[in-house]
Amino acid sequence: MLDANMKTQLKTYLEKVTRPFEIVASLDDSAKSDELRTLVHDIAGLTDKITIREDGDDERRPSFALQRPDADMHLRFAGIPMGHEFTSLVLALLQTGGHPPKLSDEKIEQIKAIKGEFVFETYFSLSCQNCPDVVQALNLLAVLNPNIKHVAIDGALFQDEVEQRQVMSVPSVYLNGEAFGQGRMGVDEILAKIDTGATEREAEKINGKEPFDVLIVGGGPAGAAAAIYAARKGIRTGVAAERFGGQVLDTMGIENFVSVQETEGPKLVRQLEEHVKQYDVDIMSLQRASALIPAEEAGGLHEIRLDNGATLRSKTIILSTGARWRELNVPGETEYRNKGVAYCPHCDGPLYKGKRVAVVGGGNSGIEAAIDLAGIVKHVTVIEFADSLKADDVLQRKLHSLPNVDVITSAQTTQVVGDKQKVTGIEYKDRNSDELHTVELEGIFVQIGLLPNSEWVKGTVTTSKYGEIEIDAKGQTNIPGVFAAGDVTNVPYKQIIIAMGEGSRSSLSAFDYLIRH
Structure with a gap:
């Protein structure tokens, strides 16, 4: 099932496993069960920390659970997690085996403290680049909290189940048998929905932040580049974004990013985020901006008001909220979204x-x-x-x-x-x-193009007839100290590399503005 190269790489990862655990497989006489049997035995053959049982009694076959004798945890894959989900499998093996997750201690404690009973089911496809984020987030919650159970289901393999539940879009997540959410979600998004009071606590935390020198609204390629260029100047830099990566997360193949012959959107986003985190940048995820209040109206500093009621203040602002899929705007589209x-x-x-x-x-x-x-x-x-x-x-x-x-x-x-x-x-x-x-x-x-995410600033900054924010040669809007970059602007050719250049330019312009004012 695994070729020699994959086995070598996986063996290196599994050296990080410190606690023994079991893979309990539920199989039948199908060809897919034979494939799964081969896969789990390949995995167990790479470390003495993993043992295999084939006496699982789960109704979904083929499937397998990860079980640790010293912990009550409920994590299962229904299907064969290869393709984009192979990374999810590797992380699940490591985390079950005691390797610490890349989360803050505060976030880990928040997960462990959640009370109640949560049974999550995630339908994914092996070609879906958005699905691993959801699967990995829910797997991690299941590893850390015994009250949380998760099964990741390959929709293509369990077609009858997909038809019965009318799952027509992945990732689709169910909680305790009811629809919970669709589309990309991470740990923060899930916690915001199941941890009562999390949104209010985050808003209170944001309200207490000191003003920024540069505040970037949006976390796509333009926003990431702007953050790097600002932070390298040694000025106080913040990023408020609904999701880091923006539209690039939904891009599969990228073959025109200069110096990188071929990559995928989610991979590029991970690299962008890691690069930004090398600097002293305050990244505030899951934050949707609702209004821009110019400095002259806000008492000396620009303000960004967020959907959760919090307000951020900054000497300069860079708007890089990107664009979204353009919709047909015809009868039936909204009614049947994710239902065909x-x-x-x-x-x-x-x-x-x-x-x-x-x-x-x-x-x-x-x-x-x-x-x-x-x-x-x-x-x-x-x-x-x-x-x-x-x-x-x-x-x-x-x-x-x-x-x-x-x-x-x-x-x-x-x-x-x-x-x-x-x-x-x-x-x-x-x-x-x-x-x-x-x-x-x-x-x-x-597939009819993009629409700029600029509705929330219309009437405050000047926009074109297409809704794009109009900027000058330095990336500045009609408001002094407020700049814009990327797909949300009237700059032609909506390309990743152009957005990065525009983000860098806007950040340099913001720094120039700061030293002159």
Whole structure:
């Protein structure tokens, strides 16, 4: 199951295990159970700290639990955690075996103190780059607190269960049998939802912070670059962000980041965060900004008000809140989001194996999505508003070579059709004849570009007709001391490397502003 190279790497990691534990497998006579049996025996063969039992009685087969004789813990994988989830497996092995997690003592104590009964189930796909964060966070909670149980379930392997629960987007998390959340979540996000009073305590903590010299709102590539450049100047630097990494977390393959031939979004984000943490930067995660109060109105310092009621103050501000997926804004889209309407083909594609789907959007992202999905699903219909596709020629040639793809141009999507529970079709208008048509299908992947996250500052800073924050050659907005960078601005070409450059420039400009005022 594991090749020689993976075994060598895993053996090195398992040397960090200090406490013995068991892998208890629940198997049947299927080929997948044979694969899992091989995997767990490969793992146990690399260390004397792990023993194998095959007498597990869990109803999900194949699956396996990690059990430690000196601790009451409930952690299980249903399926074979390879692909993106192999890292989750390695971390679960290490943490079960006593290797300390990369969390502050304060956070560990918070987890251990949670009372109640929490049974989490996470549905993932092996190609989902967002899923490991959720799986790893809940696994860690299960290791640290006996009141928390977690099972990570490969949705592609347990298709009947997915159909029964109508799971159409991953990661999907259930708590005590009820829907808990969808999409990327980390330890902080989960604790904020299950630890009563955590939000209020965090708001109180934030309110007590001293003013910053530079406060960066947003943690994507622009925000990370701005933080590094500011901190290197020796000035008090803070970052307030909903999630560190921003849109890059949802990007699968990155092949145009200069000096790095190929990488993946989550990997790049981890490297960015580690780089920022090398400096004295106050990172405040899970913080959504709701208002900007300019210094002249706030008594001498700019203020950023947060959704949780807290307020941050700073001499200068850098707005780098990025962008999000643009929505269709048609009837049915909101109703059937995560019930057939999806925005991440890499994450959710495996859930539509053997089904019919549509990709709305004929640019590079849409055609790349269609090509990827064509290898998984039964049929792909590409729907493009313009009279021709806008993707690069090399992508179009690949697309047209695929036998299970149709392309419809001059088509305006008018409605998402469903049966009150899930998507059953998509309706579009032929822009040449005004005729309405319906395509019967089970999934719709929306790939029509990005929308700047600037609503919260409109009316305070100047924005373009597209909602982008307008900046000058130094990255400054119309408000002195308030700068902006990245995809939220009117700078053309929304690329990671450009956002980093813009973030660096805005930070240098903010420092120049500080020394002159």
